[in-house]
Amino acid sequence: xxxxxxxxxxxxxxxxxxxxxxxxxxxxxxxxxxxxxxxxxxxxxxxxxxxxxxxxxxxxxxxxxxxxxxxxxxxxxxxxxxxxxxxxxxxxxxxxxxxxxxxxxxxxxxxxxxxxxxxxxxxxxxxxxxxxxxxxxxxxxxxxxxxxxxxxxxxxxxxxxxxxxxxxxxxxxxxxxxxxxxxxxxxxxxxxxxxxxxxxxxxxxxxxxxxxxxxxxxxxxxxxxxxxxxxxxxxxxxxxxxxxxxxxxxxxxxxxxxxxxxxxxxxxxxxxxxxxxxxxxxxxxxxxxxxxxxxxxxxxxxxxxxxxxxxxxxxxxxxxxxxxxxxxxxxxxxxxxxxxxxxxxxxxxxxxxxxxxxxxxxxxxxx
Numbered sequence: 525x526x527x528x529x530x531x532x533x534x535x536x537x538x539x540x541x542x543x544x545x546x547x548x549x550x551x552x553x554x555x556x557x558x559x560x561x562x563x564x565x566x567x568x569x570x571x572x573x574x575x576x577x578x579x580x581x582x583x584x585x586x587x588x589x590x591x592x593x594x595x596x597x598x599x600x601x602x603x604x605x606x607x608x609x610x611x612x613x614x615x616x617x618x619x620x621x622x623x624x625x626x627x628x629x630x631x632x633x634x635x636x637x638x639x640x641x642x643x644x645x646x647x648x649x650x651x652x653x654x655x656x657x658x659x660x661x662x663x664x665x666x667x668x669x670x671x672x673x674x675x676x677x678x679x680x681x682x683x684x685x686x687x688x689x690x691x692x693x694x695x696x697x698x699x700x701x702x703x704x705x706x707x708x709x710x711x712x713x714x715x716x717x718x719x720x721x722x723x724x725x726x727x728x729x730x731x732x733x734x735x736x737x738x739x740x741x742x743x744x745x746x747x748x749x750x751x752x753x754x755x756x757x758x759x760x761x762x763x764x765x766x767x768x769x770x771x772x773x774x775x776x777x778x779x780x781x782x783x784x785x786x787x788x789x790x791x792x793x794x795x796x797x798x799x800x801x802x803x804x805x806x807x808x809x810x811x812x813x814x815x816x817x818x819x820x821x822x823x824x825x826x827x828x829x830x831x832x833x834x835x836x837x838x839x840x841x842x843x844x845x846x847x848x849x850x851x852x853x854x855x856x857x858x859x860x861x862x863x864x865x866x867x868x869x870x871x872x873x874x875x876x877x878x879x880x881x882x883x884x885x886x887x888x889x890x891x
Contacts, residue, residue, distance in 0.1 A: 547794045549697075549733060549760025550577065551621060551669075552785060553585035554767075555775040556598060557605035563612060566767040569782040571616040577789050583640055584609075584618035585762065589629055590774060591646050598773040606636040613637070621669065626653065627660035634664055642669035643684065645701055645738075649673040654684050662691040669697040669762075671735065676703040678719050678726075685730060697731045698723055699762055700753070702739035710821040712741020712778070715749065721756055732757070737764040737778045746780065747788050748814040754794055755810060763788070827885060834886035844886055850879060 552570055557563045567584055574580045586609060590600040601608075609620045621640040624630050625647050633641065641661070647653050648671055661668065668688045672681045681698065688696050700720035702713025724732050734753030736746045750761055766772050769779040780788065837844060854875055861871055 547579060547754060547759060549582045549731065550579045550789070551583045551585050551733070551760065551762040552581050552765040553583075553621075554587075554772065555737075555764045555779055556587040556590055556773060557601050557608060558598070558773050559601075560605075560608040560611075562767060563605070563608045564615075566765060566782070567612040567616050567618060569767055570765065570785075571618070573782055573786050577786060578792070578794065579760075579789070581618060582760070583621040584612055584616075585621045585642070585764075587774075588622045589625055590623075591625060591644060592774070603632050606632060606638065609638060610636050619667075621667075624657060627656050630657060630660040630664075634666075639664065639666040640669070641666065642699065643671055645671045645674040645704075648684050649675055649677075649680065651680070651683065651687075654687050658687040658691045658693075661688070661693060666693060667695040667697070668693050669699050669733070671699040671701045672703065672719070672723075674704040676705075676714075676716050676719055678722050681719075681723060682726060685727065697733055697760075698727070699733045699735050700739075700758070701735035701762075710742075710818050710825075711739055711745065713739050715739050715752075717752070717756060720758075724757060731759040733760040733762050734758045735762040737762070737775070737780075740778055742777050743769075743780055743784065745814075745817065746778070747791060748810065748817065750788065751792055751810045752814060754792060761789075827882070830882045831885055831889055834889040837886070838890045844883065844890065853879075 554562065554566050563586060570581055570584065586605070588600050588605045588609075589602060590598065592599050609622070612618055613620050619640055620638045621642060622629075622633060622638060623644050624633065624641045625644065630641065633639070641657075643654060643657065647657070670681070670684045670688065673684070685696055685698055698720075700715075700723075702711070703716050703719070705714045705716075720732060720734070723730075734750065736749035736753065737743075739749050740746050746763070750763075753761065763785060764775060764779040765782060765785045766776075766779040767782065769776050769781060772779055834844075836842070854872075857871060857875060858868070861868055
């Protein structure tokens with residue numbers, strides 16, 4: 525994590541170079557290749573709209589091998605999906621991009637003419653695994669997309685990129701997909717924007733893409749995240765797109781329909797001028813809107829949790845008011861407070877209102 529205020533400074537430095545903020549790349553396709561029909565239909569629909577999009581599809585993405593948390597989750601169709609993707613490339617002209625987790629995946633893809641790979645966040649935390657994959661692509665004319673490690677470690681992310689550069693990969697991208705943090709949040713992964721911004725400041729020569737799908741975990745937040753990424757100078761987006769997301773075997777809530785993808789892309793503002801104060805103002809307003817959305821969701825979640833606590837107190841005859849518990853809540857808020865007396869006064873007033881409302885909801889349930 526960077527100190528407060530550093531984000532603003534490195535953002536301004538990032539936006540000084542107008543070439544670094546050009547949006548060039550759009551990667552779209554399903555989270556996973558499930559069936560030949562699903563893959564082909566998604567590609568067909570994407571091909572039909574690609575020319576009308578603000579930016580055409582650069583790569584068709586599909587997960588063939590899926591590193592899932594549970595072995596009971598859908599882990600991908602495996603090698604049998606590679607001919608499906610060959611057909612997509614042949615019929616629609618899309619370069620294909622798949623996730624690889626070990627050298628054998630690279631070999632199988634190359635045998636099927638697939639030369640674009642992405643390194644997933646879970647693989648990216650393991651330098652041994654990344655180096656093995658880098659060694660496997662050493663003599664191949666390929667493109668590699670390196671997603672940030674699941675943990676917030678800028679140096680590790682930069683190191684992963686360097687491993688592919690050292691073996692001679694000519695085209696390497698970095699992909700910001702958020703970071704796994706064990707905190708209550710409405711987003712699937714914490715954006716921690718200061719880290720991708722710092723990456724871009726360190727390596728302005730490497731195209732930086734953003735994967736709003738995995739940051740959001742829910743399609744309702746994708747547009748806001750995509751706009752923030754573009755405002756920060758990302759060079760492209762990687763968006764999960766499915767012909768029928770409701771029937772998807774993995775990550776159904778975060779995948780867009782082709783119509784949803786079209787609407788999202790057409791609603792975004794792409795050009796950011798470092799000399800125009802309106803662009804900076806819009807960037808900050810987009811951030812505020814995104815923050816307010818999360819606050820609204822979390823506040824509602826907090827109240828429903830309070831109501832559940834009230835039911836537990838009622839069922840176990842526990843007193844409604846527990847001063848020690850509330851004092852710990854106040855201290856937790858104060859820990860992250862601005863060092864400003866006026867702000868602290870506002871915060872205590874807000875917390876008092878929150879406490880009174882929470883008690884009111886609890887009394888209603890206990891009656």
